[in-house]
Amino acid sequence: MSPKPAATPGIPPAARGGESAVPRHVAIIMDGNGRWATKRGLPRVAGHRAGAEAVRKAIEVAVEAGIEVLTLYAFSSENWRRSDAEINDLTGLMRFYLERELKTLEKEGVRLKLIGEPAAFGAELAAKLERAVERTASNQRLTLVVALNYGSRVEIAAAAKMLAERAVAGEIAADQIDEALLGAELQTADLPDLDLLIRTSGEVRLSNFLLWQSAYAELVFLDTLWPDFDEAAFGEALGLFAQRQRRFGGR
Ligand code: IPE
Ligand code: IPE
Ligand code: MG
Numbered sequence: 001m002s003p004k005p006a007a008t009p010g011i012p013p014a015a016r017g018g019e020s021a022v023p024r025h026v027a028i029i030m031d032g033n034g035r036w037a038t039k040r041g042l043p044r045v046a047g048h049r050a051g052a053e054a055v056r057k058a059i060e061v062a063v064e065a066g067i068e069v070l071t072l073y074a075f076s077s078e079n080w081r082r083s084d085a086e087i088n089d090l091t092g093l094m095r096f097y098l099e100r101e102l103k104t105l106e107k108e109g110v111r112l113k114l115i116g117e118p119a120a121f122g123a124e125l126a127a128k129l130e131r132a133v134e135r136t137a138s139n140q141r142l143t144l145v146v147a148l149n150y151g152s153r154v155e156i157a158a159a160a161k162m163l164a165e166r167a168v169a170g171e172i173a174a175d176q177i178d179e180a181l182l183g184a185e186l187q188t189a190d191l192p193d194l195d196l197l198i199r200t201s202g203e204v205r206l207s208n209f210l211l212w213q214s215a216y217a218e219l220v221f222l223d224t225l226w227p228d229f230d231e232a233a234f235g236e237a238l239g240l241f242a243q244r245q246r247r248f249g250g251r
Contacts, residue, residue: 026196058070063142218241
């Protein structure tokens with residue numbers, strides 16, 4: 001066994017006593033829009049529309065609760081397997097809500113950040129998203145990270161590729177590569193460690209979301225379908241988090 005390190009890098013202050021009940025960084029796998037619509041005899045797009053309203057509420061709650069970063073899984077790199085019609089509906093909704101909500105984000109002090117590969121949604125939407133990122137860049141109340149065409153394995157592979165290129169260029173030695181260097185190449189490098197990961201809809205899996213980042217996150221799985229995710233449901237997840245005792249391998 002290697003000797004105990006003097007410091008505990010990467011371990012947040014919350015783990016060293018002075019326990020914080022409010023997570024700094026919360027991520028949500030917003031699942032269940034389709035089932036919500038089907039249950040009501042509506043087309044799936046109606047579920048996505050209702051889901052977009054739930055996003056609004058979740059942002060409000062996050063701001064009020066004093067959460068620093070809210071990361072939302074909006075579209076996975078595997079969601080391209082859906083029908084063209086559903087993908088069209090989803091991109092149309094993204095465009096609509098982005099235009100409608102940009103002013104609110106500015107007013108509420110929300111900084112928008114994107115992870116994934118949003119360029120795949122076409123130049124027009126990508127440019128709109130980029131403009132929203134620029135216009136909210138100096139906001140400080142909440143960082144809203146939207147994962148668009150995001151896949152954790154792709155993200156980690158890209159980071160590995162970057163490190164390999166830097167090693168080939170002689171910038172770093174291969175044996176210098178460690179978790180800090182790899183973490184610094186991920187799209188989440190500038191964000192605090194993930195504290196709480198919530199998935200709605202009753203599914204108990206990560207679906208290729210923040211695999212590296214969730215190493216020591218608390219996981220909360222709720223049966224609530226995403227469009228029904230309201231203040232009470234968010235409060236329930238935050239309550240469960242506050243009761244958890246995080247150990248990070250210590251005792
Ligand atoms: C989540 O809801 C939204 C996206 C994945 C874009 P779903 O569309 O996956 O809803 P279910 O899982 O089919 O109910
Ligand atoms: C995960 O939900 C992706 C998002 C919520 C954007 P999915 O509905 O795509 O996940 P699976 O297919 O049930 O694993
Ligand atoms: Mg789903």
